[in-house]
Amino acid sequence: MNADSPAPAFDLDPLDAPLTSQPEPPLRPAPPDTVNFAQAPDAQGRFGNYGGRYVSETLIHALDQLEQIYAQLKNDPAFRAEMERDLTHYVGRPSPLYLAEHLTAQTGGAKIYLKREDLLHTGAHKINNTIGQALLARHTGKRRVIAETGAGQHGVATATIAARLGLECVVYMGAEDVRRQAANVYRMQLLGATVVPVTAGSRTLKDALNEALRDWVSNVDSTFYIIGTAAGPHPYPQLVRDFQSVIGREARAQCLEREGRLPDALLACVGGGSNAIGFFHPFLSDADVDLIGVEAGGLGLTTGQHAAPLSAGKPGVLHGNKTYLMADADGQISATHSVSAGLDYPGVGPEHAWLKDLGRVDYVAVTDDEALAAFRQLSRVEGIIPALESSHALAYATRMAADMDPQKILLVNLSGRGDKDMDTVRSIDGLATPTIPTEQP
Amino acid sequence: MNRIDQTLANLAEQGRKALVAYVVAGDPDLDTTVPLLHDLVAAGTDIIELGVAFSDPSAEGPIIQRAHERALANRVGLRQIFAMLTEFRRTDPHTPVVLMGYANPIEWLGLDAFAAAAAEAGADGALTVDLPPEEAAPLDHALRTHGLHNVFLLAPTTSPPRLHRIAQMASGFLYYVSLKGVTGAATLDIAAVEARLAAIRAASRLPVCVGFGIKDAESARAVARLADGVVIGSALVERLAQADSPEQGRAAVRRFLAEIRTALDS
Numbered sequence: 001m002n003a004d005s006p007a008p009a010f011d012l013d014p015l016d017a018p019l020t021s022q023p024e025p026p027l028r029p030a031p032p033d034t035v036n037f038a039q040a041p042d043a044q045g046r047f048g049n050y051g052g053r054y055v056s057e058t059l060i061h062a063l064d065q066l067e068q069i070y071a072q073l074k075n076d077p078a079f080r081a082e083m084e085r086d087l088t089h090y091v092g093r094p095s096p097l098y099l100a101e102h103l104t105a106q107t108g109g110a111k112i113y114l115k116r117e118d119l120l121h122t123g124a125h126k127i128n129n130t131i132g133q134a135l136l137a138r139h140t141g142k143r144r145v146i147a148e149t150g151a152g153q154h155g156v157a158t159a160t161i162a163a164r165l166g167l168e169c170v171v172y173m174g175a176e177d178v179r180r181q182a183a184n185v186y187r188m189q190l191l192g193a194t195v196v197p198v199t200a201g202s203r204t205l206k207d208a209l210n211e212a213l214r215d216w217v218s219n220v221d222s223t224f225y226i227i228g229t230a231a232g233p234h235p236y237p238q239l240v241r242d243f244q245s246v247i248g249r250e251a252r253a254q255c256l257e258r259e260g261r262l263p264d265a266l267l268a269c270v271g272g273g274s275n276a277i278g279f280f281h282p283f284l285s286d287a288d289v290d291l292i293g294v295e296a297g298g299l300g301l302t303t304g305q306h307a308a309p310l311s312a313g314k315p316g317v318l319h320g321n322k323t324y325l326m327a328d329a330d331g332q333i334s335a336t337h338s339v340s341a342g343l344d345y346p347g348v349g350p351e352h353a354w355l356k357d358l359g360r361v362d363y364v365a366v367t368d369d370e371a372l373a374a375f376r377q378l379s380r381v382e383g384i385i386p387a388l389e390s391s392h393a394l395a396y397a398t399r400m401a402a403d404m405d406p407q408k409i410l411l412v413n414l415s416g417r418g419d420k421d422m423d424t425v426r427s428i429d430g431l432a433t434p435t436i437p438t439e440q441p
Numbered sequence: 442m443n444r445i446d447q448t449l450a451n452l453a454e455q456g457r458k459a460l461v462a463y464v465v466a467g468d469p470d471l472d473t474t475v476p477l478l479h480d481l482v483a484a485g486t487d488i489i490e491l492g493v494a495f496s497d498p499s500a501e502g503p504i505i506q507r508a509h510e511r512a513l514a515n516r517v518g519l520r521q522i523f524a525m526l527t528e529f530r531r532t533d534p535h536t537p538v539v540l541m542g543y544a545n546p547i548e549w550l551g552l553d554a555f556a557a558a559a560a561e562a563g564a565d566g567a568l569t570v571d572l573p574p575e576e577a578a579p580l581d582h583a584l585r586t587h588g589l590h591n592v593f594l595l596a597p598t599t600s601p602p603r604l605h606r607i608a609q610m611a612s613g614f615l616y617y618v619s620l621k622g623v624t625g626a627a628t629l630d631i632a633a634v635e636a637r638l639a640a641i642r643a644a645s646r647l648p649v650c651v652g653f654g655i656k657d658a659e660s661a662r663a664v665a666r667l668a669d670g671v672v673i674g675s676a677l678v679e680r681l682a683q684a685d686s687p688e689q690g691r692a693a694v695r696r697f698l699a700e701i702r703t704a705l706d707s
Contacts, residue, residue, distance in 0.1 A: 044575060054544055054571040056500045057607075058621055061598035200506055201496060210499040217500065218622040220598065317544040317571065318497060330518030331549030332496040 045234020050350035110404035124416030132243035137224035150205035151341035152184025154228030159193035229272025230349035233320030244278020271343035296338035297365030340388035387416035459670025465492035467517030485702030493542030502625035530563035566590030608645035625675030629654035658704035
């Protein structure tokens with residue numbers, strides 16, 4: 001993209017490779033300087049060795065259909081115009097790039113900018129993707145949409161757009177998350193969605209995804225599955241990345257406008273990885289821009305109580321794609337832990353797995369406590385209450401910035417606002433405060 | 442000759458239909474599995490599908506999901522399953538066994554290590570629910586190297602070009618999933634199955650077994666008129682789950698399968 005042109009709200013990249021069979025990808029990806037990031041995934045939906053389409057036969061037809069409709073519409077002027085209109089007037093794009101002067105001063109190093117996705121309608125980046133997928137759903141003629149949700153942000157974003165387009169909406173949510181995120185459950189219900197608590201397995205996001213897949217396989221003719229993260233079977237990782245890339249395109253143009261140059265580093269939290277891939281993707285070919293994905297370190301990587309598959313997992317197959325996973329010695333998927341429900345997932349989008357192996361993105365982990373400290377700090381010094389998810393990226397950014405020259409520039413994706421986390425943080429504070437009386441057994 | 446081919450050829454020669462029975466290894470407990478497999482055979486099962494439990498069995502309905510959860514609570518993994526199979530083979534060298542499960546436990550162990558150990562333990566094939574032909578080539582290669590069949594699913598939504606592609610890759614038999622849904626779902630539409638089977642037969646000479654939605658002697662008989670075999674899964678697993686003890690569960694499974702066998706042979 002030309003540095004001086006405004007960032008378009010929708011990707012103008014040409015179509016991906018045609019749907020003809022291609023030779024198997026090489027076992028090891030090429031080194032980064034020869035990688036054409038815009039060409040991934042390939043026709044099989046592969047990012048290097050990752051991605052693909054690991055689903056039961058019944059769903060292949062629906063995925064083929066989705067791939068065709070997206071290929072048709074992604075360059076269709078009317079579709080793009082509708083998408084841009086919605087992103088501008090309904091979602092509130094572009095989101096500001098805010099120089100966090102007080103945080104920068106307190107940190108004492110590189111300048112820290114925040115990409116304010118928290119200011120979007122529904123309070124997080126998730127809406128960028130649900131708008132896009134819901135418009136695709138409408139073009140398929142399917143009148144029923146389903147979604148999985150962890151913290152509830154993707155469920156709320158899906159329920160929101162379903163309400164606006166008059167689509168029936170069913171959201172699967174782990175029973176444990178229903179309990180942790182009661183306010184979001186009520187928001188979805190107010191928006192007219194049916195929230196189905198999932199009691200199987202660990203009763204969290206991964207189980208909600210399983211249940212959504214079961215619904216989809218049973219109602220595949222009438223139902224469009226709106227996946228919330230850049231994972232799942234092809235073409236979902238690509239779709240979600242493309243819809244979320246508006247974040248990075250805007251940030252790139254805004255940084256050039258404000259600073260006259262590209263940033264030195266970008267930071268984003270990584271659960272499934274949709275905000276991070278959308279933020280990073282327009283910068284992948286800018287070799288001088290460091291990209292840092294921050295995973296949920298939970299109680300610490302050595303405890304096993306975390307949700308950091310890129311930092312501490314290995315490649316496997318889950319939810320339709322090959323990627324880094326957390327699993328036990330038998331390959332059974334592990335229960336994860338994070339203070340933030342939105343990062344509490346044992347897998348990660350396949351493009352991140354590829355970018356890790358290529359060395360293009362560094363993946364690190366931040367503990368619950370570090371994220372909570374960053375959450376409190378930003379609230380106090382900037383008057384911005386961040387989502388606990390985004391607080392992971394903030395925590396690592398302040399740590400990094402402190403050791404950097406003040407001329408350096410860091411961009412942090414503030415992917416969501418923290419209103420949804422009030423109950424979580426309040427209960428942590430309550431437990432930590434001795435003045436609050438406790439019930440005697 | 443692979444036991445699956447031998448068994449299906451014998452049945453075809455006799456004009457009989459294959460009874461394929463699915464249970465989850467380690468459900469209801471580790472000690473019951475091997476005697477249960479012998480029970481299946483004694484009650485007339487021709488091919489065993491031995492379920493490999495997975496933490497995220499996204500193609501299963503609630504009955505088989507719970508069986509996977511019980512098996513995992515009993516700490517069953519591929520290593521334990523290979524040991525069970527080895528023990529089963531000591532007294533049953535003939536009945537074909539297909540390992541049915543999901544990709545990740547196999548990926549975690551390594552494709553070739555899996556195929557080698559499965560062959561060594563006496564398995565005859567594998568059916569991996571989340572490995573459609575696009576993703577199956579590496580495992581397919583490992584299985585063939587060790588003389589095992591790769592059994593593929595066909596669905597009501599499988600397009601004619603895919604049907605031909607799958608038919609080319611598959612060996613042993615084809616497993617037609619008779620409805621759009623998860624295991625143990627609603628009753629099947631025999632007329633729709635008949636139409637689809639005609640298309641499958643035109644694309645492949647492999648025997649075709651039909652599963653999903655077969656829950657009693659009547660539905661088994663109706664499907665057996667069209668297919669080369671019927672697969673019974675949730676109906677067996679549910680009988681094991683509802684019994685007061687593993688022994689009573691085994692007895693219920695034997696009674697039920699004997700009814701199905703009679704229906705198939707009548």
